[in-house]
Amino acid sequence: MVQILVDNNIIEAENGANLLQTCLENGIYIPNLCYLNDSQEPFAACRLCFVEIDGHPVAACTQKVSEGLQVQTDTSAVRSLQKTAFRLLLSVHEIKCKECSANKRCDLQRIAKFLKVGLKPKGLEIRLKDPGLDSGHPYLIVDQNRCVLCGKCVQVCLQKHGHSYLTFAKRGFDTVISGYIEPDDIPLTFSGCTLCIDICPVMAISLKEGIKS
Template sequence: MTESVSITVDDKTIVVAKGANLLSASLANGIYIPHLCYMEHLQPAAASCRLCFVEVDGRSGPVPACTVTVEEPLTVRTDAPAVRRLQKAGLQLLLSVHRVECKNCPANRRCELQRIAKFLKVGLKPGKLAQRFKQPEIDASHPCLNYYPNRCVLCGKCVHVCRAQHRDVVLTFARRGFDTVVGCYGLSGSSAPSCRDCRACIDVCPVSALLPK
């Protein structure tokens, strides 16, 4: 029998299992916190999208909810001004490298970026930041997949599911810094057949940056 802890999130009291993940618990209780990279089974959390910030009483500054393990009663605010400011800044940064062409995008209406922008009540625009796109627009080097670097938010979910599904990992991060992309470097012909039966990366992508050929 797991012990339970009661926590207060935005004045709402919820009871969660001890050791639960704060982001996961909030989402399960109908409290939405913007997030892109969180995966239930990935331990420790990637914490790379930097959107699920919350304020936790007793901790200085916003912390990513996906990195908080509930061990004791907590008081959490998901809508503090500092949190919202960081979330909007993070979203604008992502949009400064994202082709906003929703009409032509297969992710339209189920896109996580759209959902987050709507939730934060901001437009799908990068604010004062200049837009910077990668070349080429489509990476077609994989035999069954096309990769769209200017849609990708580099949440890394595809890389993690690929690692979990295959013995010979196909997808990985390539290059670094601003030029980081998801790549299939060193892919041999033999991996391709397993990719044909596996759509894990395509299914997990929140923005349709990976599509079947």
């Protein structure tokens, strides 16, 4: 076990443990969307979990705990990056909280509250995808205007089934999560596995009508 200093709290953790997970487990919240507990290779895509180490903002999920590490979670550089990343995500997110199944359980709402910012991407143009719903998967629907592309669904599917039936598709700004079945795969039928639906921080994935969980 080693000791690290996060803001003014001394925390004990195992040497080499993931910094983000260590903070979260010790009740220090750091905004994050894409981190999966105990993941060997953190995805590091959402760019929200910034902390400051040695005067530089770094993504906490990519850092390992070591003796004497000093971490600051609330510096102006950290907050500035977090707020920009958050605003960027909101600029492609359909804000219809009242109609949204994730209302009050949504990680975006939690982060907004934590960062003390609204759910409008101040100063940025809002650009939604049209159509927003992707039904390329045999029994799942992905709402592209809710999805934050954290990739958790792809990771859990891969972990569980050794092969992911959801994948990143297209490039750049157009990147989406979409169903992907190899042409010679046997037709995929619903087995009752809803890991991807359950893990989604914004409830962007749902079962198609008529498919019962």
